[in-house]
Amino acid sequence: MMGLFWKALDLAALATEHAQFKDWWWKVQIGKCYYRLGLYREAEKQFKSALKQQDMVDTILYLAKVYLRLDQPVTALNLFKQGLDRFPGEVTLICGIARIYEEMNNISTAAEYYKDVLKQDNTHVEAIACIGSNHFYSDQPEIALRFYRRLLQMGVHNCQLFNNLGLCCFYAQQYDMTLSSFERALFLAENEEETADVWYNLGHVAVGIGDLNLAYQCFKLTLINNNNYAEAYNNLAVLEMRKGHIEQARAFLQTASSLAPHMYEPHFNFAILSEKVGDLQRSYAAAKKSEEAFPGHVDTQQLIKELKQHFAVL
Numbered sequence: 001m002m003g004l005f006w007k008a009l010d011l012a013a014l015a016t017e018h019a020q021f022k023d024w025w026w027k028v029q030i031g032k033c034y035y036r037l038g039l040y041r042e043a044e045k046q047f048k049s050a051l052k053q054q055d056m057v058d059t060i061l062y063l064a065k066v067y068l069r070l071d072q073p074v075t076a077l078n079l080f081k082q083g084l085d086r087f088p089g090e091v092t093l094i095c096g097i098a099r100i101y102e103e104m105n106n107i108s109t110a111a112e113y114y115k116d117v118l119k120q121d122n123t124h125v126e127a128i129a130c131i132g133s134n135h136f137y138s139d140q141p142e143i144a145l146r147f148y149r150r151l152l153q154m155g156v157h158n159c160q161l162f163n164n165l166g167l168c169c170f171y172a173q174q175y176d177m178t179l180s181s182f183e184r185a186l187f188l189a190e191n192e193e194e195t196a197d198v199w200y201n202l203g204h205v206a207v208g209i210g211d212l213n214l215a216y217q218c219f220k221l222t223l224i225n226n227n228n229y230a231e232a233y234n235n236l237a238v239l240e241m242r243k244g245h246i247e248q249a250r251a252f253l254q255t256a257s258s259l260a261p262h263m264y265e266p267h268f269n270f271a272i273l274s275e276k277v278g279d280l281q282r283s284y285a286a287a288k289k290s291e292e293a294f295p296g297h298v299d300t301q302q303l304i305k306e307l308k309q310h311f312a313v314l
Helices: 003-018 024-038 040-053 055-071 073-086 091-103 107-120 125-137 141-153 161-169 177-190 192-207 212-225 228-241 246-259 265-276 281-292 299-314
Strands: none
Touching: 003 024, 003 177, 024 040, 024 055, 024 281, 040 055, 055 073, 055 091, 073 091, 073 299, 091 107, 091 125, 107 125, 125 141, 125 161, 125 212, 141 161, 161 177, 161 192, 177 192, 192 228, 228 246, 228 265, 265 281, 265 299
16 A cells, blocks of 8 residues: 555656646645655645645645644644634634644533534534533533534434433433433444443443442453453453452552553552551552542542551651
8 A cells, every 4th residue: 555655656646747846736645645654844834835825725624734743732732723724714724723722632612612623514423523522521411412413313323422412312321312322322332442332331321320240240241242441341340359358459450550540540559458458568558659640530539538547647
């Protein structure tokens, strides 16, 4: 496949040379070839040169992709915002900004930009889905439901939609729709990762209704479909702790923290577990990792304070 891109690059280079380097379109094609070959700095030069000759939205989008590959989201954001000055109201540019904020975990700002997208195109599926998700995580499942139902009315039928719909129905106390939504999500799942997400959410529903045996089975099914699902390992560990199975819980938590060191929950739960069995040194080390992952977690701060008091007495 790479050989084809090199051939395409040679052809585009000859064409732009024949055009005396005045044809912006061929420069964009050269930039695309460089991008696919992983030569991002060379791609950046070509796209910038093309933009000087002809200001095009597509070229801005390609250049932004280069910056994202180079892990320069702020540069990509500035590029999009400058593009909006020249192309006011351009949906693809607004959407690009929203996606970057979403990737940076700034969901509220992303939602504001997605709202701007809907002002230009009120049938934009991605924008409707993101705003719905933002309302759900802002503890407004009833409002989120409106956005997801809007997607259903528009003819969107996929696993992710019904998975989110099931969770929203549960937290909005519309239990009649909850299980049927999850059943539909499982039916529409196209791969094991999607199936794992559905079983994970079903596990949360089971915990919510107090059926811990069902929750355990759901989280196990999550791991059968995706063996790297850190959140499922963490939740299984909590269920094992409730049963008094200390070693099994410890193994699950160690797996979860190795798979997702950025998550604070496995570290915090490991700290609690270690503290209960009297291993204060391990508990303190895990609590400090939890604090690094989530400095504002009150329970972690309280645990560290208690452990320091224990050490002071010793």
